[in-house]
Amino acid sequence: MRSTRHPRPPPGAPLALFVGMVLSGSAVFAQDPGPSGTPPAAPAPATGSAAPAPAPFREEEVTRCGDKQVGTAEGMLRPLGHGFYADGHRVRRGCTLILQRPLKNRPPVPFTPDSFKPLGCGFFRYASSIYWGLPLASEDPSREPNGQPAEVLTRLDLADAQTFEVDAECRPRDVRFFYLNHVSSPGLPAFVAVPRGDGQGYEELGCGFVRFEGRIYFGARSLDGVHVPSFSPVLGRLPYSECGGAMYGKDRAKVWWQHLLVRGAKARSFRVPKEDNPELRVACDGKRSFQQGTVDKKPNPLCKPARKPVVRKRK
Incomplete structure (x- = not known):
């Protein structure tokens, strides 16, 4: 079985360029600044199968939302920067109300402007957490009381909020990791962390799951309630690009699909058939x-037990 630990860069090779080579097909990669602190020159375009970088995040600047205009007077939408606005005690991205889910299985609640710090490219710091300004696929759509759509945003749990930053090319990083952006590819972890330096304490387990400082993450999202010592991906140490729809992990009792708990699944009997199972x-x-962590109403024939051959007794 192949290990997914990242190899070390050749001596003298720029780490960011090496990251781009190791994870070909990744949408975004970052570089360390030069010794003087000035940003390095942009790397040469990658060749081969590497995917092009996505278009820059569009920050939605508005002049009014409904009957509220943008401004600093009482009752107006106050600009917070980078397309975010304070609407009284709530925060909007453009005209869309954005929500957080601070507690497991609780209704989402608005962000408050006091602890809100936009960083650019859709990222923002909120208290001691980092968020991405677009909802990720695993979050259910929400609505305001008046029926207008609202968006539940998702934390980058692995990120170090105090040192997290993005550069002019929208490449995110903190003191510990580069974050490769896969949000345009729903089948992959939305953000993949690649260690800066020696990556001490970081281990890729396979299929997008990593162990870092005694916790388990899928990409940059943490798994709640997991028994860390017994956790392993169901398919073992495969690179996330080879796991298809089977990004499952389990501990001694429970099963997760990506970072979400698969309710009712038993770790001991949970499996992924490899025969006649396109994209797993x-x-x-x-x-x-x-499929994708949700039980089918009608069981798939792949999961039916094989019929035992009938042995006729001789008379």
Whole structure:
């Protein structure tokens, strides 16, 4: 089984360029500044199968939302920078109300302007956390009381909020990691961390799961309630690009799909068939079948137990 630990760069090679070579197909990679603190020159375009960088994040600047105009007077939308606005005690991205989910299985609540610090390119610091300004696929759509759509945003749990930054090319990083952006590829972890320096305490487990400082993460999202010593990906140490829809992990009792707990699944009997299972979309727990962590109403035939051959007794 192949290990997914990152190899070390050749002596004298710029780490960021090496990161781009190791993770070909990654949408964004970052570089360390030069010794003087000035940004380095942009790297040469990658060749081969590497995907082009996505278009820069569009910060939605507005002049009014409904009957509220943008300004600094009482009752107006106060600009916070980078397309975010304070609407009284709430924060909007453009005209869209943005929400957070600070507690597990609780309704989302608005961000408050007091602890809100836009960083550019859609990222912002909120208290001791880092958020991305667009909702990720795993969050359900929400609405305001008046029926207008609202968006539940997702934390980058792995990020160090105090040192997190983005450069002019929208490449995110903190003192410990570069964050490779895969938000345009729903089948992959939204953000993948690559260690800066020796990556002490960081271990890739496979299929997008990593262990860092005694916790388990999928990409940059943490898994709640996991028994860390017994955790492992269901498919083992495969690179995340080879796991298809089977980004499952389990500990001694529970199962997760990406960072989400798969309710009702039992770790001991959970498996992913590899035969006749395109893109590894179907997983099984006994006779039940799952796709993307959700149980199928009608079990998939892949999960039906094989019929035992009938042995006729001689008379």
